[in-house]
Amino acid sequence: xxxxxxxxxxxxxxxxxxxxxxxxxxxxxxxxxxxxxxxxxxxxxxxxxxxxxxxxxxxxxxxxxxxxxxxxxxxxxxxxxxxxxxxxxxxxxxxxxxxxxxxxxxxxxxxxxxxxxxxxxxxxxxxxxxxxxxxxxxxxxxxxxxxxxxxxxxxxxxxxxxxxxxxxxxxxxxxxxxxxxxxxxxxxxxxxxxxxxxxxxxxxxxxxxxxxxxxxxxxxxxxxxxxxxxxxxxxxxxxxxxxxxxxxxxxxxxxxxxxxxxxxxxxxxxxxxxxxxxxxxxxxxxxxxxxxxxxxxxxxxxxxxxxxxxxxxxxxxxxxxxxxxxxxxxxxxxxxxxxxxxxxxxxxxxxxxxxxxxxxxxxxxxxxxxxxxxx
Numbered sequence: 001x002x003x004x005x006x007x008x009x010x011x012x013x014x015x016x017x018x019x020x021x022x023x024x025x026x027x028x029x030x031x032x033x034x035x036x037x038x039x040x041x042x043x044x045x046x047x048x049x050x051x052x053x054x055x056x057x058x059x060x061x062x063x064x065x066x067x068x069x070x071x072x073x074x075x076x077x078x079x080x081x082x083x084x085x086x087x088x089x090x091x092x093x094x095x096x097x098x099x100x101x102x103x104x105x106x107x108x109x110x111x112x113x114x115x116x117x118x119x120x121x122x123x124x125x126x127x128x129x130x131x132x133x134x135x136x137x138x139x140x141x142x143x144x145x146x147x148x149x150x151x152x153x154x155x156x157x158x159x160x161x162x163x164x165x166x167x168x169x170x171x172x173x174x175x176x177x178x179x180x181x182x183x184x185x186x187x188x189x190x191x192x193x194x195x196x197x198x199x200x201x202x203x204x205x206x207x208x209x210x211x212x213x214x215x216x217x218x219x220x221x222x223x224x225x226x227x228x229x230x231x232x233x234x235x236x237x238x239x240x241x242x243x244x245x246x247x248x249x250x251x252x253x254x255x256x257x258x259x260x261x262x263x264x265x266x267x268x269x270x271x272x273x274x275x276x277x278x279x280x281x282x283x284x285x286x287x288x289x290x291x292x293x294x295x296x297x298x299x300x301x302x303x304x305x306x307x308x309x310x311x312x313x314x315x316x317x318x319x320x321x322x323x324x325x326x327x328x329x330x331x332x333x334x335x336x337x338x339x340x341x342x343x344x345x346x347x348x349x350x351x352x353x354x355x356x357x358x359x360x361x362x363x364x365x366x367x368x369x370x371x372x373x374x375x
Contacts, residue, residue: 028220031244035217035226035235035274040299042232042277047203047304050152051077051165051321060331062086062343069343070137074148075329077165077321082106082148089134093119093126096140106151107144113154113186114179119143124176142174150183153202154190161201163304165322170206170270170289171251177266184255184269188293203301204291206270207319211287212245213237214274218285221274229281232306234288234298237272254292271295275302277309277317284317 002010060071067088074083083106087096097118100108111122120126125139149166172180191202227233242252250266257265270289278284290301311320331339344363351359 025220028217029224031241032217032220032224032226034238034241035221036224038235038238039226039233040235042234042275042302042306043299044306045300045303046307047161047163049077049163049165049305049308049319049321051167051319051325062336062339064340064343064347067343067347068134070134070141071331071339072137072141072144073329073331074145075325076152077325077328079324079328082151083144085144087137087140089137091137106147109155110143110147110150110183113150114182116179122176122179123174125174139174142172146172146175146183149204150187153187153204158194158198158200158202161203163203163205163301165305165319166204166206167322167326168206169208169211169272169287170204170291171268173248173251173267175266178264180267180269181255181265184292187269187291191291191293203294203297203304205301205305206289207322208287209315209318213242213272214285214287216245217241217274221285222281225281227274227276227281227285229279231279232275232277232302232310234273234275234302236298237274237287242272256292268292271298273298273302277306277312286318 060073062069062071069086069088072083072085072087073081075081085096085099096107097111099105100111100119107119111117111119114122116122119140120128122143123139125136127133127136145167149164152164175183187204191204194200194202221227226235239252239254243249246252248267250263251268253262253265253268254271255265255269269292271292273288273290274285275288276283276285288302290298294301305319308321309317309319312318312323313320315323348356348359
């Protein structure tokens with residue numbers, strides 16, 4: 001802690017520095033005026049909605065030293081399981097490739113359509129040789145979620161217009177080279193083909209609870225009354241505002257941008273918006289990406305999403321379909337206990353028969369009394 005006698009001096013320095021930097025707030029307020037000019041009222045519409053989500057890695061982890069496993073489970077808002085796998089940090093990615101192709105999983109379809117034969121070719125974050133870090137298992141989970149999304153759009157027949165909601169923005173750095181833009185091109189072609197042959201519209205949006213853009217502009221938006229009370233509202237985020245926030249230009253540039261004098265797009269397939277689905281000034285604002293080729297249909301898309309978002313629970317004004325998908329995908333409570341017991345039971349089976357009594361005794365001894373005391 002600071003010496004109490006030094007605290008007034010430190011507070012004075014903070015005040016002085018804040019006064020010197022006061023132009024920072026002025027600049028941000030000027031920037032949000034660009035948002036204010038783009039604000040549009042959402043008109044509700046009726047469209048089916050489906051979402052998919054990979055459950056959070058922390059909830060899907062099974063651990064019993066020295067074992068660590070990641071349950072990759074992707075479920076849609078109807079509770080239908082779209083993908084399931086169990087891997088560990090020591091899993092050989094070649095084994096995953098063999099399993100994917102032999103079972104024609106969504107990941108295998110994505111690999112084939114992108115002209116790749118291995119997940120190592122799909123992402124440079126997948127290790128070559130024996131993996132040494134557990135971080136790549138979460139990259140694998142993300143790749144599987146994009147693969148399921150791709151399969152839903154490109155391989156499933158939809159009988160009516162449908163809005164597919166992705167948990168997170170439509171931008172990522174996990175794909176190697178320009179593969180993510182190639183993925184966008186194939187998704188766009190599939191959507192256009194379905195619309196032409198059957199008259200069914202497939203829309204894709206990505207929504208994030210947190211984003212750097214919203215963190216930067218949230219206070220200024222409130223001060224400038226960008227979203228006044230009364231109606232659900234949305235506003236496109238100009239590229240120049242995004243560029244002030246994100247370090248990587250490729251994370252901002254639109255996938256169809258073919259300017260010759262800059263690096264080609266790699267990490268983004270979305271057009272960014274800020275959206276408030278509620279009607280009050282204090283209702284939450286979310287960052288949403290529309291598929292870049294559907295930018296001109298923003299009113300139709302947000303109008304289809306607003307009713308679902310207003311039903312959101314337990315997170316208010318957050319798409320209910322996405323919360324349902326997350327609820328279905330979580331591996332918790334009894335399911336988690338059964339899987340954890342299965343792991344321990346299997347490890348016990350690897351111990352020599354005459355040492356299993358010791359194994360059981362150690363299991364009892366490892367109960368943490370401190371955890372019980374402070375639970």
